[in-house]
Amino acid sequence: MIYSEKARNYATSLPSMHRAVTAYMFHFVLNPDFLPQKLNDNILPFSAFLRDGFGRRHNYLRISLTEKCNLRCQYCMPEEGVKLTPRNQLLSTSEVLTLARLFVQEGVDKIRLTGGEPLIRADVLDIIAELKKLQGLKTLAVTTNGINLSRLLPKLKGAGLDLINISLDSLVPAKFEFIVRRKGFHKVMEGIDKAAELGYNPVKINCVVMRGLNEDELLDFVALTETKPLEVRFIEYMPFDGNKWNFKKMVSYQEMLDRIRQRWPDLERLQAGPADTAKIFKVPGFTGQLGFITSMSDNFCSSCNRLRITADGNLKVCLFGNSEVSLRDALRSGAPDEELLQIIGAAVGRKKKQHAGMFSISQMKNRPMILIGGYAQPSGPDARTALSPRTPGTLVFSTKPMSPKPNSVRMFHNHNSSQINRESRSNQTRSSSDTQLSHVDSQGRATMVDIGGKPPTCRTATACATVILGSTAFRLLRDIQLAKGDALTVAQLAGIMASKQTSSLIPLCHPLPLDHASIAFQLDSQQSAVIITATCRTTGRTGVEMEALTAASVAALTVYDMCKAVSHDIIITDVKLLSKTGGKKDFNRHPSLEN
Numbered sequence: 001m002i003y004s005e006k007a008r009n010y011a012t013s014l015p016s017m018h019r020a021v022t023a024y025m026f027h028f029v030l031n032p033d034f035l036p037q038k039l040n041d042n043i044l045p046f047s048a049f050l051r052d053g054f055g056r057r058h059n060y061l062r063i064s065l066t067e068k069c070n071l072r073c074q075y076c077m078p079e080e081g082v083k084l085t086p087r088n089q090l091l092s093t094s095e096v097l098t099l100a101r102l103f104v105q106e107g108v109d110k111i112r113l114t115g116g117e118p119l120i121r122a123d124v125l126d127i128i129a130e131l132k133k134l135q136g137l138k139t140l141a142v143t144t145n146g147i148n149l150s151r152l153l154p155k156l157k158g159a160g161l162d163l164i165n166i167s168l169d170s171l172v173p174a175k176f177e178f179i180v181r182r183k184g185f186h187k188v189m190e191g192i193d194k195a196a197e198l199g200y201n202p203v204k205i206n207c208v209v210m211r212g213l214n215e216d217e218l219l220d221f222v223a224l225t226e227t228k229p230l231e232v233r234f235i236e237y238m239p240f241d242g243n244k245w246n247f248k249k250m251v252s253y254q255e256m257l258d259r260i261r262q263r264w265p266d267l268e269r270l271q272a273g274p275a276d277t278a279k280i281f282k283v284p285g286f287t288g289q290l291g292f293i294t295s296m297s298d299n300f301c302s303s304c305n306r307l308r309i310t311a312d313g314n315l316k317v318c319l320f321g322n323s324e325v326s327l328r329d330a331l332r333s334g335a336p337d338e339e340l341l342q343i344i345g346a347a348v349g350r351k352k353k354q355h356a357g358m359f360s361i362s363q364m365k366n367r368p369m370i371l372i373g374g375y376a377q378p379s380g381p382d383a384r385t386a387l388s389p390r391t392p393g394t395l396v397f398s399t400k401p402m403s404p405k406p407n408s409v410r411m412f413h414n415h416n417s418s419q420i421n422r423e424s425r426s427n428q429t430r431s432s433s434d435t436q437l438s439h440v441d442s443q444g445r446a447t448m449v450d451i452g453g454k455p456p457t458c459r460t461a462t463a464c465a466t467v468i469l470g471s472t473a474f475r476l477l478r479d480i481q482l483a484k485g486d487a488l489t490v491a492q493l494a495g496i497m498a499s500k501q502t503s504s505l506i507p508l509c510h511p512l513p514l515d516h517a518s519i520a521f522q523l524d525s526q527q528s529a530v531i532i533t534a535t536c537r538t539t540g541r542t543g544v545e546m547e548a549l550t551a552a553s554v555a556a557l558t559v560y561d562m563c564k565a566v567s568h569d570i571i572i573t574d575v576k577l578l579s580k581t582g583g584k585k586d587f588n589r590h591p592s593l594e595n
């Protein structure tokens with residue numbers, strides 16, 4: 001990074017004609033890490049201001065034209081909308097164009113207009129027409145929700161729009177309206193058809209896949225590519241400020257691919273562009289293709305070529321980074337190009353190697369997606385309503401889907417708890433989307449179930465174990481005459497301590513704060529046995545039966561250990577759960593033993 005900084009500083013002192021070449025050479029000479037990668041790169045110099053410390057060249061600029069939107073997608077923005085930046089603080093048409101010109105001059109050759117909803121900005125046609133005049137800009141693209149598309153597209157095309165990406169998360173009109181909280185399904189479909197009719201190929205369709213909401217439509221979306229020139233891209237649901245992202249809502253690339261491969265086993269992987277967000281596939285013989293945008297499970301940061309300008313004029317060098325610098329302020333204070341470039345170069349130079357991973361980014365402070373441009377934030381109560389396991393009930397949409405399967409009826413419901421709750425696996429017949437084991441991921445590896453979204457409740461569990469001692473050991477234990485001492489006192493402490501260690505012993509068990517743990521003994525002289533009963537209580541999101549079972553088992557082992565000098569013929573048996581309460585379904589084997 002130091003090398004890049006030096007290159008930039010020196011370069012800005014030169015006449016602009018020599019700047020890029022000189023900065024390039026400095027980079028080459030001063031940065032030892034730079035050489036091997038450069039040899040693989042395009043030989044042409046690229047502005048040092050747009051190259052980061054990892055050698056990534058940022059030739060793709062995403063400009064957010066507005067913070068406003070005519071939809072309220074649950075994963076992107078709260079129903080009431082977001083607090084909007086005052087109009088005078090948003091970039092004007094000429095400011096957008098000035099900044100775009102500067103970036104294109106430095107090497108940006110692709111600009112995507114996004115938002116909010118870019119097509120509700122009144123001057124969008126003028127902006128496109130003016131951008132199109134920039135020398136060096138090869139691709140001008142828009143990402144839109146498609147509501148205004150069929151009406152505007154002929155003019156957008158006339159103004160020079162090269163590529164169009166359209167968001168569509170459901171093929172079921174009622175579900176579409178539920179997700180976006182507005183009407184408009186047919187308008188979006190018309191927009192998609194219009195794009196195909198005007199020759200856009202592929203027309204990219206962005207579908208954010210969310211568990212329990214639209215994951216059951218994957219195959220229907222793929223089927224759309226049979227005859228239409230579409231690239232349907234399944235996007236892993238991403239966390240943004242306030243969007244209540246939760247690991248369990250995200251359907252991973254691997255899981256999606258597995259499901260699609262079950263239907264189309266000969267799905268072919270295609271070669272994607274080096275900086276593409278999507279991994280591309282095709283069903284042989286289909287007109288279109290499909291893709292997966294795997295920001296969460298397999299990030300594509302190493303080939304990142306993106307920068308973004310927010311509608312209020314901040315440069316954001318990473319979607320998941322929260323450092324921003326105001327180009328608007330610099331522009332309005334009359335900063336010349338050189339100074340703007342210094343600001344841009346410094347920000348690009350600070351860009352991190354990659355985002356911090358899905359757990360970290362879900363914790364970090366960032367803008368809501370709607371205010372970044374590119375995707376938005378589900379926030380507010382409704383996002384939870386749609387997805388949270390707290391919400392009881394089943395939402396059923398019986399509207400006939402646009403599906404090639406004639407009789408299928410779409411349903412979506414909050415079945416999350418069946419997937420996250422270790423208590424509730426079981427006898428129920430499961431839907432196909434439910435068949436995955438809760439402790440096994442799509443690759444068959446162990447996973448700890450995410451219980452973060454469940455409400456804490458008071459939960460108890462009682463388990464028992466029986467230790468058959470034989471008459472001599474039984475008598476010595478009962479009369480506290482064992483050489484090792486009072487077996488039941490030691491076993492009682494051992495059981496309590498073990499209950500607190502359960503999550504360390506059982507790999508996929510959650511650590512739980514125990515409110516109480518107790519061990520009781522019954523002496524059965526007929527059987528010469530000790531019956532151990534362990535009860536645990538917590539206020540938490542998952543049950544305590546493993547704690548109770550662990551406590552009973554370890555107490556039993558301790559009894560064994562205390563008595564083994566007397567007999568090796570000791571049997572530990574009947575380790576079982578007797579009861580549990582406070583979860584989705586209570587369980588009671590022997591009501592008489594319940595606490």
Ligand SMILES: Nc1nc2c(ncn2[C@@H]2O[C@H](COP(=O)(O)OP(=O)(O)OP(=O)(O)O)[C@@H](O)[C@H]2O)c(=O)[nH]1
Nearest residue numbers: 114143165204206235276277293295306319374375
């Ligand atoms: N991690 C990450 N994901 C991004 C970024 N830009 C876009 N995406 C993801 O890509 C999805 C679709 O974005 P689009 O606006 O269609 O843009 P795009 O994928 O760059 O489009 P193409 O130009 O067709 O490649 C978004 O919803 C994000 O999931 C980025 O900079 N970083």
Ligand SMILES: C[S@@+](CC[C@H](N)C(=O)[O-])C[C@H]1O[C@@H](n2cnc3c(N)ncnc32)[C@H](O)[C@@H]1O
Nearest residue numbers: 115116117143144145167206237238374375376
């Ligand atoms: C913020 S929107 C802006 C452009 C336009 N309004 C649209 O919906 O296409 C850009 C893209 O981000 C995606 N997006 C928004 N929130 C997201 C999230 N939480 N996770 C993944 N993608 C998201 C949207 O589906 C959309 O394709």
Ligand code: SF4
Nearest residue numbers: 069073076116145376
């Ligand atoms: S994703 Fe966000 S910006 Fe795009 S249509 Fe939905 S609410 Fe609007």
Ligand code: SF4
Nearest residue numbers: 300301304318319355
């Ligand atoms: S997360 Fe940041 S570094 Fe990674 S691809 Fe997106 S913008 Fe680039």
